[in-house]
Amino acid sequence: MPETNRKFLLANRPDGKPDRDTFELVEEDVPEPGPGEALVRTLYLSVDPYMRGRMDAGESYAEAWGVGDPLQAGVVGEVVESNGAGFEAGDVVTGNLEWADYATAAGPDLQPVNPDLAPVSTSLGVLGMPGRTAYFGTRELADPGAGDTFVVTGAAGAVGSVAGQIAKLSGARVVGFAGSDEKVAFLEDELGFDAGINYKSTDDYRAALDEAAPNGVDAYFDNVGGPITDAVFSKLNVDAQIAVCGQISLYNAQQMPTGPRKLPKLIESRARVEGFLVQDFAPRFRQATKKLGRWVSNGEIQYRETVTEGLENAPDAFLGLFEGENIGKQLVKVGERGE
Amino acid sequence: MPETNRKFLLANRPDGKPDRDTFELVEEDVPEPGPGEALVRTLYLSVDPYMRGRMDAGESYAEAWGVGDPLQAGVVGEVVESNGAGFEAGDVVTGNLEWADYATAAGPDLQPVNPDLAPVSTSLGVLGMPGRTAYFGTRELADPGAGDTFVVTGAAGAVGSVAGQIAKLSGARVVGFAGSDEKVAFLEDELGFDAGINYKSTDDYRAALDEAAPNGVDAYFDNVGGPITDAVFSKLNVDAQIAVCGQISLYNAQQMPTGPRKLPKLIESRARVEGFLVQDFAPRFRQATKKLGRWVSNGEIQYRETVTEGLENAPDAFLGLFEGENIGKQLVKVGERGE
Numbered sequence: 244m245p246e247t248n249r250k251f252l253l254a255n256r257p258d259g260k261p262d263r264d265t266f267e268l269v270e271e272d273v274p275e276p277g278p279g280e281a282l283v284r285t286l287y288l289s290v291d292p293y294m295r296g297r298m299d300a301g302e303s304y305a306e307a308w309g310v311g312d313p314l315q316a317g318v319v320g321e322v323v324e325s326n327g328a329g330f331e332a333g334d335v336v337t338g339n340l341e342w343a344d345y346a347t348a349a350g351p352d353l354q355p356v357n358p359d360l361a362p363v364s365t366s367l368g369v370l371g372m373p374g375r376t377a378y379f380g381t382r383e384l385a386d387p388g389a390g391d392t393f394v395v396t397g398a399a400g401a402v403g404s405v406a407g408q409i410a411k412l413s414g415a416r417v418v419g420f421a422g423s424d425e426k427v428a429f430l431e432d433e434l435g436f437d438a439g440i441n442y443k444s445t446d447d448y449r450a451a452l453d454e455a456a457p458n459g460v461d462a463y464f465d466n467v468g469g470p471i472t473d474a475v476f477s478k479l480n481v482d483a484q485i486a487v488c489g490q491i492s493l494y495n496a497q498q499m500p501t502g503p504r505k506l507p508k509l510i511e512s513r514a515r516v517e518g519f520l521v522q523d524f525a526p527r528f529r530q531a532t533k534k535l536g537r538w539v540s541n542g543e544i545q546y547r548e549t550v551t552e553g554l555e556n557a558p559d560a561f562l563g564l565f566e567g568e569n570i571g572k573q574l575v576k577v578g579e580r581g582e
Numbered sequence: 583m584p585e586t587n588r589k590f591l592l593a594n595r596p597d598g599k600p601d602r603d604t605f606e607l608v609e610e611d612v613p614e615p616g617p618g619e620a621l622v623r624t625l626y627l628s629v630d631p632y633m634r635g636r637m638d639a640g641e642s643y644a645e646a647w648g649v650g651d652p653l654q655a656g657v658v659g660e661v662v663e664s665n666g667a668g669f670e671a672g673d674v675v676t677g678n679l680e681w682a683d684y685a686t687a688a689g690p691d692l693q694p695v696n697p698d699l700a701p702v703s704t705s706l707g708v709l710g711m712p713g714r715t716a717y718f719g720t721r722e723l724a725d726p727g728a729g730d731t732f733v734v735t736g737a738a739g740a741v742g743s744v745a746g747q748i749a750k751l752s753g754a755r756v757v758g759f760a761g762s763d764e765k766v767a768f769l770e771d772e773l774g775f776d777a778g779i780n781y782k783s784t785d786d787y788r789a790a791l792d793e794a795a796p797n798g799v800d801a802y803f804d805n806v807g808g809p810i811t812d813a814v815f816s817k818l819n820v821d822a823q824i825a826v827c828g829q830i831s832l833y834n835a836q837q838m839p840t841g842p843r844k845l846p847k848l849i850e851s852r853a854r855v856e857g858f859l860v861q862d863f864a865p866r867f868r869q870a871t872k873k874l875g876r877w878v879s880n881g882e883i884q885y886r887e888t889v890t891e892g893l894e895n896a897p898d899a900f901l902g903l904f905e906g907e908n909i910g911k912q913l914v915k916v917g918e919r920g921e
Contacts, residue, residue: 465845468843468845468846487849488849489849490849493843499843500842500843501840501843503839504808504832506811506826507832509855510827510828510857510859511643511857513856513859514856515854515855515857516848516855517853517854518845518847518849518852518853523852
């Protein structure tokens with residue numbers, strides 16, 4: 244086992260868009276697991292848009308990272324050593340660890356992953372936090388049914404791609420916004436969306452929706468916000484339900500973003516708009532993972548992963564999220580099982 | 583009985599703010615009730631902010647008035663003649679009639695008013711549409727409970743004044759925005775609000791709320807929109823519930839009003855924002871009216887009316903709504919009972 248551990252720290256708070264200088268890679272000794280802890284070697288780590296919020300000092304739903312502190316991430320890894328943590332060396336586990344080769348964690352903060360059920364990377368994607376986010380946001384908040392039109396933004400991403408497929412399973416017409424022709428083809432040809440809209444090749448989102456959602460919008464799952472969301476709101480039907488999951492288009496704004504006021508439209512449509520965090524549904528995670536696992540294994544839900552190789556490239560993988568570089572779940576591959 | 587009937591028509595569609603030229607007063611013969619109809623002599627007519635929407639050609643939740651068509655209003659009046667409408671001369675009724683001295687209506691479109699229970703004018707206010715709007719928006723959507731902080735805009739108006747008192751009955755701390763020191767005194771001294779904020783004498787709504795709602799906002803009943811609503815959103819607590827009833831500050835906008843984007847705050851707070859129309863609760867109107875009647879008769883809900891005398895002054899009464907001239911329900915008195 245190497246004696247050196249690499250890990251990323253928050254070098255400074257970004258003013259607007261983060262860049263490589265936001266991150267500092269340091270080396271240290273591989274940590275020793277304390278009593279009740281395990282040492283975990285990272286196989287994959289997850290980069291997610293919500294992490295942008297943790298880089299700011301202000302209040303947010305996720306605790307702010309301190310400057311100079313290690314960056315945290317969802318990790319799937321292999322137990323190297325368990326010091327009474329309830330695992331054995333070689334066990335595959337997932338947890339909220341660090342952007343690092345190795346990290347220690349208390350036993351209760353790690354969940355076992357069965358590597359025989361699905362590729363272990365899926366515990367960070369379709370069978371992990373993004374899949375569960377899609378599950379609860381779609382079923383509990385947007386709640387599309389047969390005959391409804393469901394719209395999702397960030398549709399080719401880790402959350403959006405699953406949300407659209409869950410809506411499709413409920414019988415809705417599904418329309419997705421994504422950022423390239425390749426992504427639109429992925430939505431329409433591989434995921435079974437009724438229509439994809441490449442928002443980078445059109446300025447007139449409303450006209451695109453008039454064509455893709457001719458009967459208006461009954462349910463909306465928003466990961467992006469901004470002008471696309473403005474266009475979707477203009478098409479809301481009576482009693483529309485909107486799940487606000489993310490607003491990635493606004494996360495790097497240096498000034499308070501402004502846009503058309505939406506509340507008058509809510510009166511006319513009697514629409515309901517609700518923000519949520521997947522953690523709010525924690526007592527039901529097991530239920531969601533079970534359903535998602537069944538849909539994945541019987542082929543009703545397809546997934547894709549974009550894998551960046553090497554811990555040292557994790558910042559690029561993160562920054563790429565804001566440029567829409569990933570299709571499906573963006574992961575960083577750090578190690579191989581059984582190395 | 584006079585043979586002449588005065589009525590207001592929509593003279594033209596206002597571009598932005600309506601003015602006296604938006605209205606045309608014409609004279610015609612008093613109409614004859616057809617089979618199944620009654621002729622009703624107006625006692626009071628109601629002017630309401632939502633009527634602004636009916637003056638525009640565009641889609642709205644209320645059907646647009648045609649240029650040259652009679653203006654409609656909630657009216658309480660006295661039956662002059664019933665042609666098989668199921669009423670007798672002298673009965674007091676309410677219905678959606680016209681800005682007129684007299685109007686005819688089919689029997690089923692008129693509801694009886696018992697003049698012995700409460701002043702007949704209350705059937706257009708605290709015991710009518712505005713009271714029911716406050717009832718359902720507060721109880722079903724904003725849903726404040728003991729220990730919550732409830733904020734209402736347009737707090738001295740027909741809807742807001744009742745909404746705040748219903749929230750108070752549920753045990754909430756109640757904060758109201760209103761447009762004069764006289765109104766603030768009305769809220770605090772007569773209605774029992776915990777705090778009133780005169781939005782015309784402060785520019786810093788956020789600072790005013792920091793003082794009046796030190797524990798943040800759990801429930802919000804919005805009649806006004808715009809910058810006050812922006813400030814309230816900045817104070818939303820986790821799981822806050824927002825009832826969007828009206829947006830009077832925006833109704834006369836000539837261009838799409840813009841403001842800070844609110845959806846990111848909804849994620850952080852997991853707040854729910856919902857628009858509504860009182861008509862959505864029509865099957866439960868009787869329940870609401872019964873409850874409101876009890877609260878009014880036992881003094882738990884106070885109400886006030888601002889009465890403009892004379893049909894010819896109805897346009898001024900309507901225009902005054904947008905200047906915040908009324909305290910409580912704005913009515914136009916057109917006739918006396920038994921004249």
